[in-house]
Amino acid sequence: MAKCTFCGINLPRGTGKIYVQKDAKVLYFCSSKCEKNMLKLRRKPITTKWSGRYEK
Ligand SMILES: [Zn+2]
Incomplete structure (x- = not known):
């Protein structure tokens, strides 16, 4: 499963955007x-x- 590169949320297959x-x-x-x-x-x-x- 992919994760959002920015916020780290899980992305089920077929959702979100892929940027190369x-x-x-x-x-x-x-x-x-x-x-x-x-x-x-x-x-x-x-x-x-x-x-x-986010890290402190
Ligand atoms: Zn995100």
Whole structure:
């Protein structure tokens, strides 16, 4: 099962978005919110409080 690259939520097969970077690394997103934060705003999951991967 894939997990959202940004917030870490589980993505059942067939849900979410798959994004392939130029270096062939595959990113998974549960929502456009996560996609936007990662790709456009260049936020990091561990420093974003609402993401499940936030670390103090
Ligand atoms: Zn997400």
